[in-house]
Amino acid sequence: MQQSADSLKPTGELPAVQTTAEAGAAKVGWVKRVELTIDRGNGMSQRSTRTAVATFAAATGLFITLSACSSGEGASEVPLATPAPLASTTRSATPADTAKQQAITAYVGMWSDMADAATTSDWQSPKLAQNATGEALQTISRSLYADHYNGLVTKGRPVNHPEVTSVDPLDEPTSITITDCGDSTNWLKYRADNGQPADDVPGGHRHIEALVKKAVDGSWKVTTFAVHEVGSCTG
Known part of the structure; x- marks a missing residue:
């Protein structure tokens, strides 16, 4: 039969969830208490206190900076690092x-x-x-x-x-x-x-x-x- 082209060519209560911020705050407080206990109870030197705290900080994954003051001072907290955004790979x-x-x-x-x-x-x-x-x-x-x-x-x-x-x-x-x-x-x-x-x-x-x-x-x-x-x- 000839075509037109031819002519053209996703029960019960859920357990309470601890937020990341709450968990981080709890860890920081725990590290501070450990530092005070070591410093006051055991009479460790300031250097030993710093070493122990740094060890605990590494174990908990927190970023903590110790102040260079007299024995018994707590650690100061530093915000968690924010990863830089990935560069866009979309081509115009x-x-x-x-x-x-x-x-x-x-x-x-x-x-x-x-x-x-x-x-x-x-x-x-x-x-x-x-x-x-x-x-x-x-x-x-x-x-x-x-x-x-x-x-x-x-x-x-x-x-x-x-x-x-x-x-x-x-x-x-x-x-x-x-x-x-x-x-x-x-x-x-x-x-x-x-x-x-x-x-x-x-x-x-x-x-x-x-x-x-x-x-x-x-x-x-x-x-x-x-x-x-x-x-x-x-x-």
Whole structure:
């Protein structure tokens, strides 16, 4: 059956939870009491007291700075260190990346606009100029006009698999070439008067080449495209 492309080419109480801050405060108080007990009860020297406290501090994972004063003075607390945030590894989109996406959007949009208009063979549909211009727009309009003249309409939708094959220039793209293996298997022509198939030619996969350019207003539109015969690519 002939396709539109043919004409174109997550019980009980929970135990109380001790917060990190409470646990840290309890540990600091414990270390201070140990220091006082060692200093007053055992008569250890200031140096020994410092050594013992440092040992306990290391065991509890706390960061403590001892004051260099007379025996019996407690340790002063130092806030826990805060890890520095990790550097972001997200790469900003380049002008070429943005252009590629815009060009593909315009290309797929062109076929979608055409499929909408082809349901009634509306060759004058204003939607056709949304994503196509120049020769591409003329080709689509002529194809739909021919279907209108012959009493044909197209049902279904084409399936596209576009890929960018070239970008020019790379720093500030204005022209992008796209290749596609379009599938028109379920996008076929029928007679408008009785709904019967227009012919017995099946649809299929067709190789398509298209040129998409950036307009003065910054939009991207397909300017030319060519559709090859059924079987010219595999989806």
